[in-house]
Structures are given as C-alpha cells and as structure tokens.
Amino acid sequence: MIRDITLGQYYPADSILHKLDPRVKLVTTIAFLVALFVADDWVGYLVATVFLVAVIKLSRVPFHFMVKGLKAIFFILLITLIFNLFLTPGDVVLVQIWKLKITDKGLHTAIFMAIRLIYLILGSSVMTLTTTPNDLTDGLEKLMSPLKKLHVPVHEVAMMMSIALRFIPILLEETDKIMKAQIARGADFENGNLIQKAKNLVPLLVPLFISAFRRANDLAMAMEARCYRGGEGRTKMKPLIYARRDYYAYGVVVIFLAAIIAVRVVL
Amino acid sequence: MDKKETMIKAKDLVYEYRKYDEEGRERELIKAVNGVNFQIEKGDFVAILGHNGSGKSTLAKHINALLVPSAGTLWVDGIDTKEEERVWDVRQSAGMVFQNPDNQIIGTIVEEDVGFGPENMGVPTKEIWERVEESLKAVNMLKYRHHSPNKLSGGQKQRVAIAGVVAMHPECIVLDEPTAMLDPNGRKEVIRTVRALNQVEDITVILITHYMEEVIYADKVIVMDDGKIVMTGTPREIFSQVETLKSYRLDVPQATQLAWELKKAGLDLPDGILTREELVEALCHLN
Numbered sequence: 001m002i003r004d005i006t007l008g009q010y011y012p013a014d015s016i017l018h019k020l021d022p023r024v025k026l027v028t029t030i031a032f033l034v035a036l037f038v039a040d041d042w043v044g045y046l047v048a049t050v051f052l053v054a055v056i057k058l059s060r061v062p063f064h065f066m067v068k069g070l071k072a073i074f075f076i077l078l079i080t081l082i083f084n085l086f087l088t089p090g091d092v093v094l095v096q097i098w099k100l101k102i103t104d105k106g107l108h109t110a111i112f113m114a115i116r117l118i119y120l121i122l123g124s125s126v127m128t129l130t131t132t133p134n135d136l137t138d139g140l141e142k143l144m145s146p147l148k149k150l151h152v153p154v155h156e157v158a159m160m161m162s163i164a165l166r167f168i169p170i171l172l173e174e175t176d177k178i179m180k181a182q183i184a185r186g187a188d189f190e191n192g193n194l195i196q197k198a199k200n201l202v203p204l205l206v207p208l209f210i211s212a213f214r215r216a217n218d219l220a221m222a223m224e225a226r227c228y229r230g231g232e233g234r235t236k237m238k239p240l241i242y243a244r245r246d247y248y249a250y251g252v253v254v255i256f257l258a259a260i261i262a263v264r265v266v267l
Numbered sequence: 268m269d270k271k272e273t274m275i276k277a278k279d280l281v282y283e284y285r286k287y288d289e290e291g292r293e294r295e296l297i298k299a300v301n302g303v304n305f306q307i308e309k310g311d312f313v314a315i316l317g318h319n320g321s322g323k324s325t326l327a328k329h330i331n332a333l334l335v336p337s338a339g340t341l342w343v344d345g346i347d348t349k350e351e352e353r354v355w356d357v358r359q360s361a362g363m364v365f366q367n368p369d370n371q372i373i374g375t376i377v378e379e380d381v382g383f384g385p386e387n388m389g390v391p392t393k394e395i396w397e398r399v400e401e402s403l404k405a406v407n408m409l410k411y412r413h414h415s416p417n418k419l420s421g422g423q424k425q426r427v428a429i430a431g432v433v434a435m436h437p438e439c440i441v442l443d444e445p446t447a448m449l450d451p452n453g454r455k456e457v458i459r460t461v462r463a464l465n466q467v468e469d470i471t472v473i474l475i476t477h478y479m480e481e482v483i484y485a486d487k488v489i490v491m492d493d494g495k496i497v498m499t500g501t502p503r504e505i506f507s508q509v510e511t512l513k514s515y516r517l518d519v520p521q522a523t524q525l526a527w528e529l530k531k532a533g534l535d536l537p538d539g540i541l542t543r544e545e546l547v548e549a550l551c552h553l554n
Contacts, residue, residue, distance in 0.1 A: 221333060222365055225331050225365075226362070227359060237378075238379070
C-alpha cells in the first residue's frame, strides 16, 4: 500500500534528453516557463507548442506518463478556467446566464491561462521524467554554486536532498512496519472522523520519529568515519561536464526564446 | 620471522561518560573502557568478544577516532588519535563498518556509495572509478554496481559498506558487529569477504562480534568484560577455557560445547576443539 508511492517520477529510456546534462534541462525548463508567460498570442503559443511537441517526441517517454501529472492539477485548472471565463470584463458579451457573463476577452484569457498551465506541467514533467533525482540534485548544486560566495550552504543543501532521497523508501518501509505492529496491538488507523484519525496517528509518528533520529545519528557517524567534512576539498566521482550535445541544446533553447520574444515584439 | 609492524597500540585506555538524571544532575560516572592495554600487528585478524555493554563497541569507535580517550593513549599506525589535525589520516587508515547496513550507505546507487569515501578524500575522478571497481570486485559485488542499495539483501548491503571502506585504501578495517542484523547466509557472505580481504589484500581486520563461529578464524581473540580485557589468546587457547568464558556470559561454538560436555562425561578429548570436523576427527581417534 504505502510502498507504492514513487517519488521522483524518473522514466528510464534511451533518448537524447536522458543523456543531456541536468543543468541544460533545468535551464531549459526555466526558459520554457518564462517563454510561456512572455507569449501572449496565437503565434507565440504555436512556437511553444512546436517546441514542446518536439521535446516530448525526443524524450521517448509515453505521453500518458505526462498526462498523469495533469490529473493532480485538474481542479486548479478548472477553477482558473471558470474564474477567468466569467469574471473578466470585456466589450462584447457572448453568453449571459443570469448575472454571469462570458465576454470575448474572458474567453481569450481563460483559454490562454489553461494552455499556459497545461504546458507548464507538461514541460516540467518532461524534465523530471528524463532526469534521475540524483542528477537533478547534482545539477542544482552546480547551477547554484555561485551562491556559495554569498554564504549560501549550497553543497550542504544538495547533500541533504540526496540523503533524503536515499532514505524516503527506507522510512516508508519502516512506517509500514510500525503500522502493522501497532495494528497488531489494536491500533485503529481506518475508522473515526478526521480528528480521531489524526489522533490515532500519534502511536505511528512517535516511533517513526525516534527511529529517524537514531538513523540520522548512525548515518552522521558513518559519514564522519568515511572522512566526510563538508564540500571543501571534495572531488566528484561523476562530475558534470558539458558535452557537445549540451551546447547544441543550449543553442536550440536560445533560438526558441529569441523566437518567442521576437513574436511578442513584432506582432 | 620478520617482526611485524604495529598497527594499533593502546596504553591504559580509559573512556568515561557521565549519566544525568532528568533534572540534569550528574548521577554517575561510567567507565565504558577502563584501563585497556593491547597491541595489534599489521596483517592480523583480531576478534574482540564480549557481551552487550562490555565496552567493545566503545573501544572500536576509538580506533576510528570517533571517540577520543578520556585518559591513556591510542595509536593508530603511529598516530595518536588525540591529535585533532590528523584525525582524517586516522580515519583513512582505519576504516569502520557499522552494524546497521541501511544506516551507513549514503549513495542511492551502489557505485556512488563506494565512491563516497574517496570523494571526501579528494581523490581525482579517474582514480575514484578505478578504486570503486577494484573494491566492488574485492567484495564480489561488481555486477550490482548500478543497483539501488534498497533492493539488495542484508549481506549484500554490508558487503557494499565494506567496499566503501576498502575504496579508501585503509591499512585496517574495524567491523563493529557487522553481522548482528543479518540472516545466517548473509553472515557467511560477510565473514567470507572479510577473511578474503585479510588474506588476499593483507588488510588488518578487527572484528567485533558475539557470534563465536566467526571468531574461530581469527589469529588472536580479545575478550572484554566490564570495560576491561579479561582474556587474550588464539581462538584455541580461548575456547579451551569454557568455564571462564561462561563466567563472562559468553558462549562457545557448538562443537566446542559438545566436546566439553563429552569430556566432562568422561571421554578423553583434547581441549580447544573448534569445528565440527575437528570434533569428528577426535571422536574417531578415541578407540
């Protein structure tokens, strides 16, 4: 049951996108998000659509995996759509039901907003589906490394993220175990109203926290025993080095962004 | 015979800690290790025995400089563990494997975990890859290099942990009850790996355990009780003294136990039988 939760939705496949440097993918995703908000007419969105479709095709990830991510935001999407549709004032009233009016402008913003949100989710899904959580962490660490000069603990945060990723399945398994042990002792996690259910979680959370702290203690000792002393003087087993394809990818992204901006400025 | 070099030397080693009650008042002073003297030569396989709370784990943590003695001195490869600026040298030359395999694996992929130690030491990338490969080969886990540690068995995880230490090229490995959480198969795997490392790679091994079967292959056994060393000797010498061992709440291997009982019942068997094969041999020679 609990163990079915998958974190990080990496989909292993052999594609150019999978091989790209995680930094490229991060930057591209950000550029894509910016582009979505820069574009404000059909031509701009056409360019974005072409880019997105091309990227999805290149990723070799089945399309229904990306649609999965859309399900989570279905209600947000619906609410945005309704609010924009009915509450945007405009010159031409298309339909009027009682006091609610659908104007031409409302229709326009509603559709654009919906497309924007869908593309946003699809775009970031492509990144998370083609990049392992570890690569993502590495990429973030490297991208953020200039912040070290401002005393932001970039390496430490990245290390924490990767340790969290390593321990999530272990802690889930442990939750499962404690749950079963407490059920065997007569605990009830299923019945009652919300408050009762929350109260019933206490015998689950307390042992879980204690064990998590114990694990943290053990792990800290094991890391020290293996000479861990922070990011300074540390080498990397898998350093991030740009390959030629990464520069090409950057080129494509720059062209895409330029096209979006050009469309916005010219039209 | 050449005189072997000294790997670890302890002189009057004491480690004490204070216990506090709920109001933070000092309740008692506990000496987990109380005046211990010993010496371990390079290339030896030493087992440290003792029941729970005998101070053996505390002693092990001293060898890795995770704990610093309250009194007395401990030298690892000639370095005093109290010298703070050389603590990383100590940790590099004396690697440590802990009891719980899950809580000491840092990487999300086997090979990344093995590379963690060398990364910390600042080894160049190319050499890290070589070290990872040879260490995984040494513990016979090379074919699992791309696996997630979560999917491995306990014995395999523990072997990965050992590889992680081997990759740091230590002179000596301290294993603190590495088999306590494993099933019999996992135990055998780990002990076989450790023995191979000792014999093939000539790494000094200090094995802390309370499984007697794991001790019989050691060159030297140290028995601890209540923070003190109470017996030292070869496994045969130690296991000849069944009654003394029992007084320290320790068991002996099954074959030794049986031989001892038989001897008490009047059979003429030699002392210090360690394995089933030896017992069979001795019994066949009776008449």
